[in-house]
Amino acid sequence: MQKRTARLHAYLARHRGGLAWGVACVLIANAIVVAQPQVLRFAVDDLYQGVTAQKLGRYALTLFGVALLGGIFKYFMRQVVIGISRRIEYDLRNDLFEHLQRLPASYYQDTRIGEIMARATNDMSAVRMMMGPGIMYFVNTVAVGVASIVLMFAISPRVTFYTLLPLPLVSFSVWFFGERIHRRFESIQAHFARIAAHVQENLSGLRVVRAFALERVQHADFLRLNREYLDRNVALIRTSGAFYPALSFLSGVAALLALFLGGREVIKDRISLGEFVAFTWYLGMLNWPVVALGWVISLWQRGLASWGRIDEILSADASIRTAPNARKPEGRASGEIVIRNLTFTYPGAREPALSNLSLDVPAGSTLAIVGRTGSGKSSLIQLLPRVFDAPRGTVFLDGIDVLDLDLQWLRAQIAYVPQETFLFSATLAENVAFGVDHATAAEIERVGAIAHLSPDVERFPKRWETRVGERGITLSGGQKQRTAIARALLRDSPVLLLDDCLSSVDTHTEHEILHGLEGEMRKRTALIVSHRVSAVRDADEIVVLDHGAVVERGTHDALLTRGGRYAELQRVEQLEEEIEAS
Ligand SMILES: Nc1ncnc2c1ncn2[C@@H]1O[C@H](COP(=O)(O)OP(=O)(O)O)[C@@H](O)[C@H]1O
Ligand SMILES: [Mg+2]
Structure with missing residues (x-):
């Protein structure tokens, strides 16, 4: 727990000055509030001696002034403390996003995106509530509580003693309910994350769901999850609903005692009427801190639980990063x-x-890598830009271990077209120019032509300005792949990695694209992965992978002459083409 909150303290420490000012405002505002009954006490005792219009006016004005001043400081207290909590939330969000960007691919393999989203929203707001209202009301509660009790004691220790007798009961119920509320709240938050993940996956995979006519099944799953959410919330209400009435009852008992015992003291002339009035006002004031204390405790419990989940993400190791002496x-x-x-x-x-x-x-030079699905082609390619890290001393660029290179520099040297392309919800031009500042329309046209994307673009309503993705048109698999190739070409990096990025285009288009790429590839070192022999015949060297090992290597002609695995792949492909053609 200590280690957990250490990071949180750092965020608070950044706003140390502001927080001190905020807490000072809380204390001043409360000092003024606590002064009000004293004014009233003097007023009542004085008026008891004889009421004059002048006196009435004076006391009314004083009370008004005190209330106004208290209001002003309460305004400052809110503005400062809540403002700081928003700023801490802002810092936290930025850091969380930045950290998520740095986390390695392996992290996302084990964590569902929906859960991350839930933590970044729900949990984040619970943490903010703890840092803002949580701190403010905590100071508020303690200050008002302590001041009220002290001032009540000053009026009559005896009455104070009796009226505060129910207090341990209050503390007990705060503890009793707080514990249970906390546990229920925890399970609700965790469940909400599951619902978020379920919805996110369903929306992302909506086409698959529809294609398999699984809407009903998925909906039934959702109903079950949502029902569970409802049940857990109802369970929470059952507990927290009993909490406040229980507290009101206890405070009612205290008021009764004050009225009875206090009244008796006035009759016996042990305290003045003004003191009695002030006493009951303080007792009323005490109600709020007692109830608020329960609320503040639950704010802190929720906040800490939520913080634990956010801290878990922040503590995840961004293991793939620039080494110290890179x-x-x-x-x-x-x-x-x-x-x-x-x-x-x-x-x-x-x-x-x-x-x-x-x-x-x-x-x-150009190296081609062929092999069956699952033979390790993508795995090999990914190790160059450090999507995953290879063991030390195995992968080198320009004679330097990639682990010893500055990560940003390394990745800037590599244009990588992954097997699974991803396009952002943006225009085609923006998607192609992703990661390149100030790309001109002419440059985009040029790479679009090489990637054979331009003929398709001509047919789109707004050409390069057509939006794609979630809020635009849907591209075919082949169009997406060609967009990704254009994107990689625009980067103009010395190393080009193409991971089976022509799998969704037909053989004819593939041939044309490769032909167009020839010039580009001569300028660069290129690694082309393909499951088709036709795509790699012009490479300087071809390696055939099987079960993660090189089983054959050589040029196209040499490998065909050899009559091994490569020749076999070629034969199968030709057969397939003939069947397609016939
Ligand atoms: N992220 C991953 N985590 C664990 N195993 C993986 C991962 N990606 C691929 N593999 C496994 O590594 C092997 C090689 O896969 P891959 O490199 O994708 O093959 P290819 O690209 O040749 O089809 C397969 O057995 C696959 O199941
Ligand atoms: Mg692959």
């Missing part, structure tokens, strides 16, 4: 890639995805 070479990389005895196992996997793999890719 190198950042001047200018561009030449693009030589060397892989030495690479064996790579995914975190948590039992068997290695790549085993004892070695490759030399001279700067400016």
Whole structure:
């Protein structure tokens, strides 16, 4: 717990000055509030001696002035403290987003996006409530509570003693209910995260759901989850609903005691009428802190629980980052890639995805990687831009271990088209220019033509300004892939990685795109992954992967002559083409 809140303290510490001023406002506002009954006490005692219009006016004005001043400080107290809580929330959100951006692919493999969203919204607001109202009302409650009791004691220790007898009961019920409310609230928040994740996955996979006519099933699942949410909330209400009436009852008993015992003291002339009036006012004032205390406690419990969940994300290790003594070479990389005895196992996997793999890719050359699905092609490609980290001393760019290179620099040297393309909800032009500042329309046109995207774009209503994604048109798989290729070409990096990025275009288009890419590839070091032999025949070297190991390597012609796995792949492909053609 200590370690948990250490990070939170750091956020609070940043606003130390403001917080001190805020707490001072709370204290001043309360000092004024607590002074009000004293004014009334003097007023009553004085008026008891004889009422004059002048006296009445004076006391009314004084009370008015005190109330006004109290109001002004209460306004400052809210403005300062709540303002700070919003600023802390702002800082936290920024840090959370930044951290989420840095977390490695493996983190997202184990965590559902919907859950992260729930934490970033619901939990974040619970933390803010703790930092703002939580702090403000805590100081408020304690200050008013202590001051009221002290001033009541000053009036009559005896009556105070009796009227405060129910107080331990109040403390007990605050503790009793607080504990239960906290537990129920916890389970509600956790469940809400599950609902959010369910909805998010369903909306993302809406097409699959529809295609399999699973709307009913999914809806039934949702109903069940939502029902559970309702039940848990009702359970919370059952507990918290009993809490406040219980407190009111106890405060009613206290008021009764005050009226009875206090009244007797007045009759016996032990206290004045003014003191009696002030006493009951203080007792009334005490009601609020007692009730608020329960609320403040639950604010803190919720806030801390929510903070725990946010802290869990913030503590997740951004393991893939620039090493302390990393190198950042001047200018561009030449693009030589060397892989030495690479064996790579995914975190948590039992068997290695790549085993004892070695490759030399001279700067400016093209290496093609072919092999069956699951043979490790994508795994190999991902290790270069450090989507996952290979063991030390296995993957080198320009003779330097990629683990020892500045991460930003390394990634800037690589244009990577992943197997699964992702387009943002933006225009086509914006999607192509992603990550490139100030791309001109002409440049976008140029890469669009090379990627064979331009003919399609001509047919779109607003051409390059057409919006794609969630709020625009839906592109075909092939169009998406070509957009991704154009995006990679625009980056103009010395290394180009194409991971099966032509799988959704037909053989003819594939041929045309590759032909267009030839010029681009000569300028760069290129690694092309394909499951089709037709896509790789012109590469300087071709390696065939199987079960994570290189089983054959050579040029297209050499491999065909050899009559091994590559020749087999080629034969199957030709057969398929003939069947398609016939
Ligand atoms: N993120 C991952 N976590 C664990 N195992 C993975 C992951 N990605 C791929 N694998 C496994 O690694 C092997 C190689 O996969 P992959 O490199 O995607 O093959 P290919 O790209 O050749 O189809 C497969 O057995 C696959 O199940
Ligand atoms: Mg793959």
